[in-house]
Amino acid sequence: MPDSPSLLAALVHELNQPLTAILSNAQAAQRFLASDPVNLQELREILNDIITDDKHAAVVARSIGALLQEGSGTGKD
Amino acid sequence: MNAIPVILYIVDDDPDVRRALARLLRSAGYTTRSFGSAGEFLVSGEARLSAGCIILDLAMPGLNGLELQEHLTASGCHRPIIFLTGNGDISKSVRAMKAGAVNFLTKPVDDRELLEAVEEALEVDASERALWSSRHSVSERLGTLTPRERQVFEKVVSGRLNKQIAAELGIVEKTIKVHRARMMRKMNAASIVELVHLASLVGVDTWPVSPEPDSGTGSNIRTEPEPEHSNC
Numbered sequence: 001m002p003d004s005p006s007l008l009a010a011l012v013h014e015l016n017q018p019l020t021a022i023l024s025n026a027q028a029a030q031r032f033l034a035s036d037p038v039n040l041q042e043l044r045e046i047l048n049d050i051i052t053d054d055k056h057a058a059v060v061a062r063s064i065g066a067l068l069q070e071g072s073g074t075g076k077d
Numbered sequence: 078m079n080a081i082p083v084i085l086y087i088v089d090d091d092p093d094v095r096r097a098l099a100r101l102l103r104s105a106g107y108t109t110r111s112f113g114s115a116g117e118f119l120v121s122g123e124a125r126l127s128a129g130c131i132i133l134d135l136a137m138p139g140l141n142g143l144e145l146q147e148h149l150t151a152s153g154c155h156r157p158i159i160f161l162t163g164n165g166d167i168s169k170s171v172r173a174m175k176a177g178a179v180n181f182l183t184k185p186v187d188d189r190e191l192l193e194a195v196e197e198a199l200e201v202d203a204s205e206r207a208l209w210s211s212r213h214s215v216s217e218r219l220g221t222l223t224p225r226e227r228q229v230f231e232k233v234v235s236g237r238l239n240k241q242i243a244a245e246l247g248i249v250e251k252t253i254k255v256h257r258a259r260m261m262r263k264m265n266a267a268s269i270v271e272l273v274h275l276a277s278l279v280g281v282d283t284w285p286v287s288p289e290p291d292s293g294t295g296s297n298i299r300t301e302p303e304p305e306h307s308n309c
Contacts, residue, residue, distance in 0.1 A: 012164075013136065016163045016164075019185045020186065021094045021096070023185040023186070024188070025097045025100060025101075027104075027187075027188035028097065031188075049096065049097065
């Protein structure tokens, strides 16, 4: 399967994006928490985004897992 | 000049990343604007109107980060660029840095790292603006000189004495003194040292302190700096 390495690279990139968003969101939340008054609406939105990004990352991680299984020839349904 | 707003431009094709980066920068007190593609950013022409820097995703579909950097440079935009990349591609990072990127960070990027890079980029932007602004002002002053005063200006900054200038231009020394006094007043220079400094800012050959002999021609005068250098 000649496409696997490039597909894998694309998926790794795809996984990195939500991880980037999660980290920046979480660190933004820390900074917003240190401000006075705390903007609760902003924090709510951040948490919602973190949850969405995390779920997105999990989907991508599963695809990577499936691809690796396929590649090693042990993937059977 | 201080009234120009400082804006951080985020160019990344991933909307979640854009939103998160914008929040992080906002939480640190910055104003941001986000664009989903290099093309969108170029078309907006936004960076012309403000001070600041660009935070640019390296790997975007369509025009990628490096290509956007080339376009901006070609159009005379020297706004500092911080590249973000997913995979720390060294050859691309070297290319970006050589083309003038101020920094190259790997995603996910830690807040401290990003904010330090932003501060550094804003310092670079501010000093480039200040330099351009003083060049612009010198050019304007030069523009008010009469042709004769301009000649005297060039002779003075190249180290000639009044007597020599008089001989070279074929006028009496007394008249040279008058031109010289007017020229100094128009250039708003209190001393020859100051005048030489002003001349070097706009690339007029000076003596003895030409800070960086330009590689160019032997002609005594280069014209004023291209205005488009700054205005993006």
